[in-house]
Amino acid sequence: MEDLEPEQIETLQQNPSHENLPAVLEVQMSHLDPHGAMDACYQLLSAQRAIAYLDPYGMAVEWGNTMHVTRLRAQHGVAIAKGDFLSARKRSKTAKPTVRSKSISNYARSITENFDSASTERLLSSIRTAALARSSGSPENQLISLWSAVEVLLSEPKDEARIVHYTSLITPCVVSRHTRRQVNAVYEGLLIGHRTRFSRILRSMPDYKETQGYRAFSQLMFLPEHADRRSTLAGILKNNPLALHRVWKLQNDYKDVKSANRTISDHADRVRWQIHRVYRARNQLVHAGRMPSYLESIILNLAEYYRSSIATIVNRAKQEDGKSDIDQIVAEIGIKYGIFRNAFDGRSTDALSEGQVAMLMDWL
Template sequence: MKFQNISKWKISPEIEGLLFFAQRMDELLWKYTLDTYKPAALNAPFLCSEVLSIIKNIENELIDEQNLSHVVEELIWSIKNDKVAKKLLDMPIDFYIKIDDQSKLSEKRLKIEALQKTLSPFRYLNQCFQDLIISINEIKKQEIENLSRNITTTLINMGVSKQSLSWKLKKYFFSSDGKEIEHPSQIIDFLQNIYPYSHEFHVYFVVSDLIKSVKESLDAFSIEIIDNIDEIQENKTLELIKLQDDLKNLTNECFVRVGPFSGLDVYSAHSKAIKYLDQLSDLFTLFYHRKQISWRPKAIVEQCCLDRPVATILNNGPMDKPFDFNADKASKELNKLLINFSLRGSSRDRFNRVTDLHGICVSADVVDNQLVTLWTSLETLIPSKAGKSKINNIINGAVPFLSINYIYRIVERFSHDLFTWNKWKARKILKKTTKAPNSDFTFRCFLLLSQPENNELRNELYAELRDFHLLRFRAFQISDLLSNKEKILNRINLHETKVKWQLRRIYRTRNLLVHSGSRSSYIETLVENAHEYLDQITFSAMMISCDSYQATSLDQIFEISNLKYQKLIKFLKNEGPIRADDYSFIKNNSDNLRDYRNEYWTEKP
């Protein structure tokens, strides 16, 4: 979360809802946002499509019917917690679908088809837009929060590029030039700007000369070689190409044009054009293994209704991680791991195999392969137990790791956001927290947000945040969450349920990729989630192995994690407020690997 430039905003009380919306959308579209605050992979309209897809795959004997109940459960939950979806329904959700529905598969399909038409993406999006305009005018922040998330999920699943949405948002609301933002009605202009209209595109790339060896096959991929860029009839495109320094001085390369084809924005068009080139390159590699057709990352994109083409470069893929250690810190952590890592035998071999697979994923750029490899990593890392299905085994092993530090990660990210906003003011306020001598700033944030004696200090923070409405809203949210154990327990239980749904979705998608070659439109979101899951489990496993437990097998590590999680749940079931010394339950593992041999009591005199 970042506080963006608002120099062109004419700040007034009536515009607070619009500014909160712009800040929340900026967070939703930032690729390094904590997964808790990212757009959902699917919402009600697209869960309907997923249910129908599963029914079709069951009928084609590609997957078992037992896969259906979990998605139906998620669909029902999604609609019950979505005011827009409920508003669009002609009848309550029970008339369309039930978890324990015993009717024939064909009857279920017909009801879901009716539900899908009722919640069609465009119908749903239009209603979201209408409700958002009202909520912004009335400054209902929780409604704006819910609508912003659902609008983003809907647009992305309709095919709009997240990178395009982010660029349009920053250009409209946060750039130093352009129209002044002074009235909440300007949300209408922005919504018109991001509405998913279809356009026709041509995309230009600089490609290796190897493509000329398959010149006769290019028509099948809508690709055309341009031997001389002066032959390009569109003068503005030619002019833009000549202005790009990294597209000049071609050596063993040539220009190609991909298209025409339809798309929703220049970045999704760029991505779609790369898929044509990927298909050609992969097929060519079947016959010629020594070298692959390659291309430069920058492209020139022509859109039918734009006066000028644009130069585009796509963001890094879904495996990109935000908060790596710096080189010095990474080397120190590696040294601790090598000194203290206690895994032995086959467990050590399996762990090494997981690190190999993780490295393959990071260096690869094909999301389909990344998802398959990430799932293989999870299967390799998590111990198998007799009598359990593969997916249940993965879920039972992963959930304790992914839930035990969930609340801590929320508080930790708030601490990071606070210092990103203004480290001097953050430090000044946090140093005033009671019961926190010589403690880290995440602990001080925990005390600030959870302890009643810090109410006045919280009010001081709220006042200092001024126009950063999103960070103030987040502080309110987390403070309410930490007000008692029951709320924390309910939040963790919901998180656990969502993790189970997502793990099953990753598993289904992986199986369909492997067995039928079909690819989901939301696969990049699944790769992000699978990568996050694998990293959390791997680092927690290393911590337990390097800690005083000195666990020597993965079976021991996963059992210890399960017992720690049960301990946390047992603690939260005891009613009462959260006290300062309860932080140890929230933060179950240290941030970094620990050298247990160098504790202060083991130091030599």
């Protein structure tokens, strides 16, 4: 690839027209992987189109989603398509669209039926604002849209700093299912490679019929009376070091009350730190026009935090008898989280009880 000459760029900016735009744009991007080079070129084109918008009559500027990326002295390259950075995981070919559509329909019904009119309007407004991030190709717009969606979702601060207020409200919503996700991830991984022998161990547990699936697996991992079964599972995984390490890490994180308290606290602290990081990056963009180099990772984290928060709020509202107020629901989640933390507060080395394991899996 060759650099555009400075006078070429100046011509494009001052006199944007179809004649001045090259059919093939060659730009050298150093120290970037192919996807990063493609994204940087996309941002360059977007900037040129934005400049064209300043003209009173404007100009139609369009380009394809596929770009050809090659190394400086390479004879061949690779075609990379500009995909949706925040898109969900690709659906498998065997997935039934009708099942997914029904799930989305039920979720939409839960949003519209379980909140009062003001809360429903605010919730839908927040979701629409977040959707702008999915339709935008600019990481700056994605971050600003996602953070605006968070502010619309939550109440306005009164006597405290905005970031402190939003962090205290959204953190319990984000961390509510952390342990369950940990357990379920390891459980599903073991089912893939060791289904028969792993299932045999679970079925040997006395209460398996009442607590099947990943909930039974949580008891297997955390309760002291299942130490022999854990040793049997370790023997099954002796030729699979990665799976063995994941099982050991999960059990070690919750081997006693002290360990569980540390694991819960560390995860909540990481979420709070990440939210503060998002807010700083957003302020740099809005107030100083600076784009941090780690912007894409921040966008991914914020998008996941937002989805988790919406799911937690909606699921909590479904438990109420009547119409719910979104501020009240968020406040209740925060109170529940405080009660949950108190159950594991302390430096006790006692093993977890069955009630504490159940609370870890579903405290909300």
